[in-house]
Amino acid sequence: MESVPVNWETLDSLVIEFAKSENLLxxxxxxxxxxxxxxxxxxYRSRLLIHQIRRxxxxxxxxxxxxxxxxxxxxxxxxHRLLFRLQKQKFIELLRKGTAKDRDSAxxxxxxxxxxxxxxxxxxxYEEFKHVLLAxxxxxxxxxxxxxxEWSERRRIDIAGLLSSFLRANLQxxxxxxxxxxxxxxxxxxxxxxxxxxxxxxxDLTERLLLEERDPPATSQExxxxxxxxxxxxxxxxxxxxxxxxxxxxxxxxxxxxDLYQAFQNELCRMKLDVAMLxxxxxxxxxxxxxxxxxxxxxxxxxxxxxxxxxKMYQPDPVLSSPQDSxxxxxxxxxxxxxxxxxxxxxxxxxxxxxxxxxxxRTDGTDAELRYTDETTSNHExxxxxxxxxxxxxxxxxxxxxxxxxxxxxxxxxxxRVEELEIISDDPSIVSGNKMLFTFAQTASxxxxxxxxxxxxxxxxxxxxxxxxxKYEIVLDIKELATKxxxxxxxxxxxxxxxxxFVQNPILLFQLKxxxxxxxxxxxxxxxxxxxxxxxxxxxxxxxxxxxKPLKETLLALLxxxxxxxxxxxxxxxxxxxxxxxxxxxxxxxxxxxxxxxRATLHTHNEWFRLQMCKDRFEGLLKIDSxxxxxxxxxxxxxxxxxxxxCTNESSQVTLSSTGRMPEDGGSPNQVSCRDVxxxxxxxxxxxxxxxxxxxxxxxxLAQYNGNAEAVIQQIFG
Numbered sequence: 001m002e003s004v005p006v007n008w009e010t011l012d013s014l015v016i017e018f019a020k021s022e023n024l025l026x027x028x029x030x031x032x033x034x035x036x037x038x039x040x041x042x043x044y045r046s047r048l049l050i051h052q053i054r055r056x057x058x059x060x061x062x063x064x065x066x067x068x069x070x071x072x073x074x075x076x077x078x079x080h081r082l083l084f085r086l087q088k089q090k091f092i093e094l095l096r097k098g099t100a101k102d103r104d105s106a107x108x109x110x111x112x113x114x115x116x117x118x119x120x121x122x123x124x125x126y127e128e129f130k131h132v133l134l135a136x137x138x139x140x141x142x143x144x145x146x147x148x149x150e151w152s153e154r155r156r157i158d159i160a161g162l163l164s165s166f167l168r169a170n171l172q173x174x175x176x177x178x179x180x181x182x183x184x185x186x187x188x189x190x191x192x193x194x195x196x197x198x199x200x201x202x203x204d205l206t207e208r209l210l211l212e213e214r215d216p217p218a219t220s221q222e223x224x225x226x227x228x229x230x231x232x233x234x235x236x237x238x239x240x241x242x243x244x245x246x247x248x249x250x251x252x253x254x255x256x257x258x259d260l261y262q263a264f265q266n267e268l269c270r271m272k273l274d275v276a277m278l279x280x281x282x283x284x285x286x287x288x289x290x291x292x293x294x295x296x297x298x299x300x301x302x303x304x305x306x307x308x309x310x311x312k313m314y315q316p317d318p319v320l321s322s323p324q325d326s327x328x329x330x331x332x333x334x335x336x337x338x339x340x341x342x343x344x345x346x347x348x349x350x351x352x353x354x355x356x357x358x359x360x361x362r363t364d365g366t367d368a369e370l371r372y373t374d375e376t377t378s379n380h381e382x383x384x385x386x387x388x389x390x391x392x393x394x395x396x397x398x399x400x401x402x403x404x405x406x407x408x409x410x411x412x413x414x415x416x417r418v419e420e421l422e423i424i425s426d427d428p429s430i431v432s433g434n435k436m437l438f439t440f441a442q443t444a445s446x447x448x449x450x451x452x453x454x455x456x457x458x459x460x461x462x463x464x465x466x467x468x469x470x471k472y473e474i475v476l477d478i479k480e481l482a483t484k485x486x487x488x489x490x491x492x493x494x495x496x497x498x499x500x501x502f503v504q505n506p507i508l509l510f511q512l513k514x515x516x517x518x519x520x521x522x523x524x525x526x527x528x529x530x531x532x533x534x535x536x537x538x539x540x541x542x543x544x545x546x547x548x549k550p551l552k553e554t555l556l557a558l559l560x561x562x563x564x565x566x567x568x569x570x571x572x573x574x575x576x577x578x579x580x581x582x583x584x585x586x587x588x589x590x591x592x593x594x595x596x597x598x599r600a601t602l603h604t605h606n607e608w609f610r611l612q613m614c615k616d617r618f619e620g621l622l623k624i625d626s627x628x629x630x631x632x633x634x635x636x637x638x639x640x641x642x643x644x645x646x647c648t649n650e651s652s653q654v655t656l657s658s659t660g661r662m663p664e665d666g667g668s669p670n671q672v673s674c675r676d677v678x679x680x681x682x683x684x685x686x687x688x689x690x691x692x693x694x695x696x697x698x699x700x701x702l703a704q705y706n707g708n709a710e711a712v713i714q715q716i717f718g
Contacts, residue, residue, distance in 0.1 A: 004603045008577050010626040011598060012289060015282055018178035024279065025292065025412040046173035049073070050164050057160035060153075062090035065163075073167060081221070082166065084121035085159050087114040088132055092150055095135055106136075161215030161270075169218055169255070169266050179278070180268045181622040185601035186210040187243065187271065192604040195694075202600045205593055209281075211272040217248065218266065220255040232685050234260045237617050240694060242267040264618055275417075283414055285594040288584075290476040293411040471587040475580055482576035487515040490579070498586060505582050510540045510547055511575050514554050521557045529558075574630065602627055611696040613679075683709040691716060 019025045023040050040048075049072050056065040066086060069076050077083050091114055094106035110133075118129035131147065138145035149155070168174060186206045193200045200206065230253050238260060239249035244267065256263035286292040474497070481490045491512050494501050502509040513536040520529035537554065541547040581591060605624065609616050619625045679699050686709040687698040705711040 004599050004606070005574075005628075005630040006595075006599055006602060007627050007629055008289075008595070009573050010623060010629075011285075011594075012291065014176075014178040014181065014623060015285055015289075015594075016291060018176040019282060019286065019291075019412075021176045022417070024282070024415060024417065026415045043173050046167075046171040047175070050167045050171075050173060053167070054160040054164050057089070057163065058156050060093045060096065060156060062086060062093055066090075069163075073171065075170065076163065076166060079166075079221075080117050080121040081125075082163065084114070084117040084125050084129075085162070087117055088128070088150075089155060089159055091132065092135060092155070096140055096151070158216055162218070165215050165218040165266065165270060168269055169262075174265050175269050177621075177623060179273060180265065181624065182278070182597075182601075183210060183268050183271045183273060184241070184618070184622055185598070185605055185624070188608050189601040189604040191243065192608045200600070202597055205597050209274055209277050209597075211274065213272055214270040215272070217252060217270060218255050219251055230254075230258055232689060234258075236685055236688050236695075238263055238267070240612075241616075241618055242271075246689065246692065261618070261621055264621070279417065281592070281594045281597070285592040286412075286414065287472065288589070288592045288595075290411065290472075290479070292414045294472040294476075471589060475583045475587065475589060478583060479576045479580040482512070482579050483572055485515055485519060485572055487512040487519070491516075494579075494583070501583070501586065506540055506544065507547075508575075508579055508582060510537060510544075510550075511578075513537055513540075514550070515572065515575070517554060518557055521561050524561060526558065526561070598627070612694070613699055614695060679703070680707055680709075683707055687712050 016025075021041060021044060023044055049068065053065045053068050056062070056068065066077070087109060091106050091109045094102045094109060114129060114132075118125045132150055134145070134147045135150055138147050140151040142148065145151075174180070186209065189200065189202075190206060190210070192198070193203075230250065234253065235246060235249045238244065238252060239246055241264060244252065249263075252263040252267055253260065256266060283292070287294045478490060478493060481493065491502070491509065513532055517529050517532045517537060520526070520532065533551075533555065537547075537551055541551040584591065602624070605616070605619075606628075616624065679702055683702055684695060684698050687693060687701060688695060690713050691698070691701075693701070701712045702709065705715070
């Protein structure tokens with residue numbers, strides 16, 4: 001699965017849309033009027049409303065939930081089925097408080113609200129009403145009572161989920177496409193691995209990200225005894241896409257008034273994601289891809305835990321500094337802002353006298369001063385502390401800064417879900433609580449020795465982040481040059497950074513020189529184009545026979561010099577991503593977990609629908625088809641090999657035949673012959689319906705009985 005090509009630009013667009021729709025970003029330049037965060041969308045506000053109602057019900061505050069519904073979604077209270085459930089839960093919560101006053105309020109709720117709703121809510125409501133009266137005489141802690149399930153706090157979660165399902169569908173407050181796509185891909189991945197008996201290499205991510213429980217489904221008020229007027233193809237497609245029973249798929253379609261795609265979205269959003277973990281994955285990916293500014297990245301939870309602990313000796317980066325340059329730092333920090341940069345001054349203890357051209361570090365006797373200058377200054381330098389190499393790298397990357405400045409200025413600041421509940425909450429206690437928490441944090445950080453230690457540790461963390469951010473900027477600048485097709489500049493800068501880089505990555509050098517060759521041909525400079533081919537492309541292809549075919553195809557560009565081959569697809573972005581991954585590994589920057597997740601789940605998506613012998617009806621809605629559209633007309637197909645290297649070695653591979661883009665007809669040649677000869681579509685659907693089987697199993701059975709659905713059903717039931 002590591003070799004599955006992915007259109008990362010599609011993921012970029014989905015991630016950006018997700019972050020914007022969830023109000024997670026703000027522009028970097030807050031002084032510009034155009035950089036102010038746009039007002040939250042109506043869908044975002046609706047999702048916040050649903051979250052607030054869910055949270056109120058889950059903590060037992062039914063009155064708060066009803067009040068929010070009365071103000072923002074009164075149509076829900078017009079549905080007596082839902083109103084009855086809310087009033088019944090309110091009755092239980094009043095009894096749960098245990099005071100005489102609350103008991104009187106519970107009885108009042110019975111008389112004025114619950115009993116009237118029970119008369120016309122639904123046929124079983126009055127029996128449920130009489131049953132819940134038993135809560136008046138059975139204690140909440142009695143696990144053997146006939147109303148123990150009514151006392152269970154699980155009932156809170158169930159009714160909160162049920163209301164969320166209704167509100168989401170009626171307010172069209174669906175989660176962003178990216179969130180639904182992840183749910184769908186992970187669900188297929190889990191099911192595929194389970195059915196094939198395969199150990200998933202990303203199980204640590206999928207198990208934590210996609211939770212097992214789902215919200216209860218929203219159901220229609222129409223009679224359940226009516227025959228569903230839906231196409232069996234739609235019923236089976238929905239049932240197997242989101243793992244429903246046939247009746248569950250029928251009910252979902254009935255609630256969506258026969259709209260297959262709306263029913264599909266309703267069912268996807270019932271699946272629960274760990275939102276905090278999803279935000280972490282998105283943030284990590286955004287920093288890696290240069291979508292948000294890495295210099296303003298928030299410290300991780302593990303980093304924050306270290307703020308209260310004594311820091312050990314600061315270790316220079318093993319890649320960017322030499323061992324003899326390490327010094328023991330005594331935490332004596334000063335931070336000051338200048339007009340053009342932020343400078344960190346660190347007092348350290350060491351022995352001897354030396355000069356290091358790293359930030360700037362000067363050691364005289366026992367005191368050393370290290371000035372680490374932010375990369376936005378004109379005197380930007382690499383983190384390395386190794387003399388000649390450092391100055392060489394600095395000069396090289398200074399030349400590339402102008403090309404990437406515009407790209408960096410378009411980055412956003414990650415703001416997180418800081419206003420999630422306050423946007424729709426007028427409860428002063430919530431705001432007050434937040435202010436008290438902030439005041440407490442300030443007080444704790446300004447007390448005696450704890451303040452000094454916390455300040456020193458925080459400064460150490462900032463310095464570590466500065467060095468890490470510097471490495472990100474190096475890689476992102478090179479990636480930006482490659483994306484713009486500045487291949488010659490990329491090769492020059494990378495060689496200045498690491499002369500041995502292309503010795504270890506010859507395919508990347510071939511691809512970059514390929515781009516340079518095509519640009520020279522397009523500009524009419526055929527002599528220099530041939531020089532590049534003779535000096536680089538020819539020798540590289542001679543040492544790697546797999547490059548001979550792309551070399552021949554590249555040379556064909558000489559016949560049509562006016563045709564820009566680089567505009568036929570998106571090869572530059574693919575090349576830039578491969579280069580970013582390779583350089584990132586050189587600097588110790590790991591590939592984001594989100595990229596591993598998407599690559600692995602796309603692989604199992606391909607394999608699953610290969611087994612089903614059909615095309616996924618929902619992949620267009622969720623942009624999954626766009627993930628698989630990789631068009632590289634002239635760049636070598638060894639790109640897939642380069643992409644395979646971007647995965648960590650510890651990832652295990654599914655031992656099935658990997659696939660790139662699935663054929664448009666959804667099947668392989670032998671599958672087509674099976675379908676045309678013996679596997680009639682109506683027969684497949686009939687077996688799937690009667691035996692509740694997946695499509696692949698139904699086809700397998702039909703193949704054993706020459707495509708006769710009646711024979712299959714008779715044999716099974718006989």
